[in-house]
Amino acid sequence: MNRRSFIKLSGLLVAGTASMGILSVASHGCGFRKNLHRVSETRMAMGTFVTMTLMHTSQDEAEETIDRVFKEIDRLADLMDRFDESTPVARLNREGVIEDAPPEMIEVISGGLYHHQLTGGSFDISVKPVVDLFEKKMDHGKEVLPMERELKEALALVDSHQIELEGRSVRFKKPGMGITLDGIAKGYAVDRASEMIASLGIKDHLINAGGDIRTMGSKGGQRPWAVAIQDPQKGKDYPDIVHMNEGAIATSGDYENFYDWDRRFHHIVNPKTGLSPEQTSSVSVMGPKTMDADALATAVLVMGPDQGIRFSDSLPQYESLIITKDGSQLKSKGWRSAAK
Numbered sequence: 001m002n003r004r005s006f007i008k009l010s011g012l013l014v015a016g017t018a019s020m021g022i023l024s025v026a027s028h029g030c031g032f033r034k035n036l037h038r039v040s041e042t043r044m045a046m047g048t049f050v051t052m053t054l055m056h057t058s059q060d061e062a063e064e065t066i067d068r069v070f071k072e073i074d075r076l077a078d079l080m081d082r083f084d085e086s087t088p089v090a091r092l093n094r095e096g097v098i099e100d101a102p103p104e105m106i107e108v109i110s111g112g113l114y115h116h117q118l119t120g121g122s123f124d125i126s127v128k129p130v131v132d133l134f135e136k137k138m139d140h141g142k143e144v145l146p147m148e149r150e151l152k153e154a155l156a157l158v159d160s161h162q163i164e165l166e167g168r169s170v171r172f173k174k175p176g177m178g179i180t181l182d183g184i185a186k187g188y189a190v191d192r193a194s195e196m197i198a199s200l201g202i203k204d205h206l207i208n209a210g211g212d213i214r215t216m217g218s219k220g221g222q223r224p225w226a227v228a229i230q231d232p233q234k235g236k237d238y239p240d241i242v243h244m245n246e247g248a249i250a251t252s253g254d255y256e257n258f259y260d261w262d263r264r265f266h267h268i269v270n271p272k273t274g275l276s277p278e279q280t281s282s283v284s285v286m287g288p289k290t291m292d293a294d295a296l297a298t299a300v301l302v303m304g305p306d307q308g309i310r311f312s313d314s315l316p317q318y319e320s321l322i323i324t325k326d327g328s329q330l331k332s333k334g335w336r337s338a339a340k
Contacts, residue, residue, distance in 0.1 A: 037056060037057070037059040039055075045070060045073050049210060055205065065197060068196070072193065073193055077185075096171065097172070100168055104188075108184055109125065109179070111188065118299075119311070121272065122303050123271075123298055124159075125181060126159060126178070127271050129154040129177070130151070133150060154274060187289070190207050206219070211251040211253075212250045212251075212294055213248065225245070232253050243338045248293045252294075254281050268302065270302050271302070277302055280301050280322055282323045283298075283320055287317050287319065296315070297320075300312060308320065309330045315332075320335065
């Protein structure tokens with residue numbers, strides 16, 4: 001196992017244990033009160049730990065629902081995995097065009113193009129050539145930075161305006177382009193999972209997919225779900241706690257997947273410079289939909305603290321908590337902390 005693989009695996013395991021703790025998830029099938037069961041299960045999906053917690057009168061129905069929804073999440077992940085050569089996304093990246101893309105993939109790409117426009121280019125699904133460059137140069141136990149010429153060539157292929165979307169057809173206008181849906185597809189899958197759970201008759205539930213969280217209803221007795229924001233430095237204290245009934249929250253940070261021990265170079269890169277943001281350590285975005293919160297968290301992190309908080313204050317339905325490298329916090333005007 002090379003050093004980056006070890007770092008990535010270690011970070012994933014820590015994030016997984018932390019996410020279990022912050023939600024105070026009950027044991028599987030634990031009776032919460034008379035005629036109401038709290039059923040929780042955690043599995044690996046979409047490259048991270050995914051926890052579903054359902055409140056329902058029938059433990060058997062809740063368990064069956066969880067199993068069905070995990071299968072749906074796996075199906076969606078299989079459509080948009082850029083590493084698996086058999087997926088539609090991999091085929092698009094390989095051939096530069098796809099004429100029969102699945103509707104779910106079209107929805108996610110369309111969302112990516114929308115957020116590219118909304119954020120002034122800070123969110124860009126076409127950043128794959130830069131990500132590939134860093135993974136190639138720094139994935140063999142050596143911290144070898146790309147040369148300026150190499151980075152410039154990769155950046156020349158980054159521009160979502162060069163993605164043509166029409167019906168179920170997607171085409172790159174420049175040879176060598178590629179997309180990564182890592183910054184938006186997980187949030188989309190969480191939204192779909194929540195909608196599926198609700199359609200099966202279970203209103204009260206929470207889904208946590210490695211920091212992409214969707215809640216509906218309550219955790220029992222009309223009490224809202226309590227969600228703690230993870231400390232980027234992996235400390236014992238949580239920077240903040242929020243209460244949620246129906247809504248979503250997503251967090252992007254430099255502690256998730258990184259290429260060097262100092263975390264100066266990680267999976268989130270500025271589409272304009274090709275480098276990872278230097279001032280911000282993590283961003284949490286709260287709002288109605290997880291897919292949007294997922295993309296916006298990445299974009300605000302790329303923008304930096306000052307521009308990011310101004311942008312957040314301009315959004316009508318979404319709020320942000322920004323944690324800088326030195327541990328300072330910036331909260332948008334509508335951010336709602338739980339009373340302590």
